[in-house]
Amino acid sequence: MKKLVLYTSKDCEHCEDARSVVSEVATEQQVGFVETDVTKVPSEHRDVPTVCIVDEEGKEECVTGFTDKEAMKRQLEKLLGKTVV
Numbered sequence: 001m002k003k004l005v006l007y008t009s010k011d012c013e014h015c016e017d018a019r020s021v022v023s024e025v026a027t028e029q030q031v032g033f034v035e036t037d038v039t040k041v042p043s044e045h046r047d048v049p050t051v052c053i054v055d056e057e058g059k060e061e062c063v064t065g066f067t068d069k070e071a072m073k074r075q076l077e078k079l080l081g082k083t084v085v
Contacts, residue, residue, distance in 0.1 A: 002080065003032030005060075007041060007050040014066035018049035021069050025076045053079050 006022045008015040019035065026033035031053075038046050052062040053076070063075050 005052045006035045007038045009038050009048045012048040015049045018066050021072045029080050
C-alpha cells in the first residue's frame, strides 16, 4: 500500500497547511499518512515541508516546498496516479 510521508519541523511556517492537504489527500485516495520530524531522517529530506509518496517496495517520489493548498493537492493527486520510480 502506498503512503504519504510528510517531513516537518517545529519552526516550519507552512507545515500546518501542508499537513491539512496531505491528510485530506490521504483520506480521499485511501493511502496511509505518516508525519516525521526532519531531525530524525536522512539529510535529503531536510527542506520542509517535504511530502514523499512511498510505494510497497519502499521507493519514493518527493515534493518539496509549499505554494498553496490547491497546487499541493493537485501535485500529490497526480503523483499518486502514477507508479513511483
